[in-house]
Amino acid sequence: MKAIGYTATGPIDRPDALIDFETDTPVATGHDLLVEVQAISVNPVDTKIRQHRAPEGDTPAILGWDAVGKVVATGDDVTGFAAGDQVWYAGALTRPGTNSEFHLVDARIAGHAPKSISAPAAAALPLTTLTAYEMLFDRLNVSRAVPGAANAALIIGGAGGVGSIAIQLLRALTDMTVIATASRPETQDWVRDLGAHHVIDHSQPLQDQIAALNIGAPGFVFSTNQSHSYATQIAELIAPQGRFGLIDDPQDFDILPFKQKSISLHWEFMYTRSLFGTEDIARQSDILNEVAGLVDAGKIRSTTTEVLGTINAANLIRAHSLIETGTAKGKLVLEGF
Structure with a gap:
């Protein structure tokens, strides 16, 4: 599968700050959903981790947490989701990110995506x-x-x-x-x-x-x-x-x-529940489902301000650069591979 990652920490103004590469498609087990990623958004946490957390081993580290996509497979312990469902989520710090064609996420921190807005519009919302x-x-x-x-x-x-x-x-x-x-x-x-x-x-x-x-x-x-x-x-x-x-x-x-x-x-650290596997980890699924209902009821709107194109290294470098100015309004989104 296609993915975008980084091989060394550092500034974003290097041509190889983020790179396109190919890697194996993961397999869903346990509580996992295997999601075909349709749209992502970029957050300050992406830039901070790229700058400060070195990849482990020789494999590029994959960033990205916000995602909207289609479930293509489920682990044996998953309830409430099935192949074909449209989901949205903000992922976990301890797993590879969403800047990839397919992504594994714990179903307990995922929700059913809003039905009334597009995948790019929805992708702006989960983490925030x-x-x-x-x-x-x-x-x-x-x-x-x-x-x-x-x-x-x-x-x-x-x-x-x-x-x-x-x-x-x-x-x-x-x-x-x-x-x-x-x-x-x-x-x-x-x-x-x-x-x-x-x-x-x-x-x-x-x-x-x-x-x-x-x-x-x-x-x-x-x-x-x-x-x-x-x-x-x-x-x-x-x-x-x-x-x-x-x-x-x-x-x-x-x-x-x-x-x-x-x-x-x-x-508030959004990753606390997934990082420590807290007893109430499924609270995040409940929140996302509630807010999806608010979106579909017209009470919450997307905070997407710009769709920067397809999900690739060049567009992600541009997104990271804009985030690092500290003056971004709303959310930057990328769609498709």
Whole structure:
């Protein structure tokens, strides 16, 4: 089968940063689905792993986690799926990725894909959806109000892949006021169009902008990037006993400013359930199935902003380069081989 991988860590501006190659088609056993990949999207995790995690042995390491495709075979322990089913998922860090014609995924972290949108449109959603949903409902527990706080959530980095779906999930599943940050006119328009009630500029002091909304201090803050830069401001603007969640990787983070307000800090790592084989691993399948229903009901829309062409090394290099600028809006998708 065709696949795209890398043989050495390093920058993306090398012609061989990613390469096309041929490898054996895997075989489904146990809980596995063998999926014929139709579309993928590219995430910051792809670029981080390419830069820092060396391949094992002489075989190129295959990146990619988001995928939409057709089940062609199932392992003996699979329930709820059959050959021919259209599925979507975000995969696991411990297995080869989705930048290949065929891919193995544990059925317990896969869901039935939405029926109302195309494979490229759906491919933009699994990883960011799981990240945003788990943070909002499993970590921050936004369904449980913070006493005395505004019924509001602040999303820092609202125009990115995770922020774009977090806004929509809050609008579809809660009655909360959604505040999103964006600094450029085009990204501000994007988050408004996704459903943010208020948009503020994260390049300017946050507390004064929140105060100017006259809705009170938000009980929840979800930071998707540059969390270390906003820590002091978040501690000032969040309500006492509020909940703060982050998903990025700050090299240093001062938690002390949060102590006086008894702010709880929550990390979200979408791969935790698959990495540790947690008892509730099938929660990811449930989330994906729920969100597929929301998509088909017209309550969640795809965050795809550009389809870069077929799945090959040249197009993936282009996608990685765009992701590494840190200014991408929504999601970049590739389709077919």
